[in-house]
Amino acid sequence: QVQLVESGGGLVQPGGSLRLSCAASKSISRIYNMAWYRQGPGPQREFVARITSDGSTYYADSVKGRFTISRDGAKNTVYLQMNSLKPEDTAVYYCNAAHIIPGRNDYWGQGTQVTVSS
Numbered sequence: 001q002v003q004l005v006e007s008g009g010g011l012v013q014p015g016g017s018l019r020l021s022c023a024a025s026k027s028i029s030r031i032y033n034m035a036w037y038r039q040g041p042g043p044q045r046e047f048v049a050r051i052t053s054d055g056s057t058y059y060a061d062s063v064k065g066r067f068t069i070s071r072d073g074a075k076n077t078v079y080l081q082m083n084s085l086k087p088e089d090t091a092v093y094y095c096n097a098a099h100i101i102p103g104r105n106d107y108w109g110q111g112t113q114v115t116v117s118s
Contacts, residue, residue, distance in 0.1 A: 001025075001026075001107075002024055002025060002026060002028060002032070002097050002105075002107045003024070003025035003107070004022055004025075004095045004096075004097060004107055004108065004109035005022070005023045005109055005110070006020060006021065006022050006093065006094065006095050006109045006110065006111060006112040007020070007021050007023070007112055009092075009112030009113045009114045010113075010114070010115070011115045011117065012085055012114070012115070012116055013116070013117070014085060014087060014116055014117075014118055015084060015085065017081070017082060017083045017085065018082045018114060019079055019081050019082070020036070020079065020080040020082065020093055020095075020112060020114075021077055021078075022034070022036075022077060022078040022079070022080075022095030022109060023075070023076060023077050024076040024078075025076075026076065027076055028076065029053060029071060029073045029076075031053060031100055031101075032097040032098060032100065033050060033052045033053055033097075033098045033099075034050070034051050034069075034071065034078040034095070034096070034097055034098075035047065035048070035049065035050035035069075035095075035096040035098065036049045036050075036069065036078075036080045036093055036095060036096070037094045037096055038089075038091035038092065038094065038114075039091055039092045039094065040088075040090060040091035040092075045094065046060065047060050048060055048063055048067065048080070048093070049063065049067055049068075049069040049080060050069065051069045051070070051071050052100075053100050055071070062088075063082075063089075066083050066084045066085075067080060067082050068080070069081075078095065080093070082114070085114075085116045086116060087116045087117060089114060089116050090114060090115050090117070091113075092111040092112070092113050092114075093111060093112055093113075093114055094108055094109055094110075094111045095109040096108055
């Protein structure tokens, strides 16, 4: 069992920055790929960024060059640094832990709201 708790969301003006945190209840870096997704006004929860168990990172085209995902194994925490924020980034951001073996349990946090507005 893995419990994920997101924090760091809030209201920020366009062009500003936020850093989201996802704290895990146990060590996950060796056997889980960690990712951020977001749910905006559209019907889909969309992929934002992923960091794999071996440290490789992947980003949605819409956030490349602006967002950075990172991991602190000692703290059991994954971060999403968001720079140059745009109104279209407004969404609830969710942390995801996916087991490296397909078909095993995966976990979701409860989400943290990010609002980009002047």
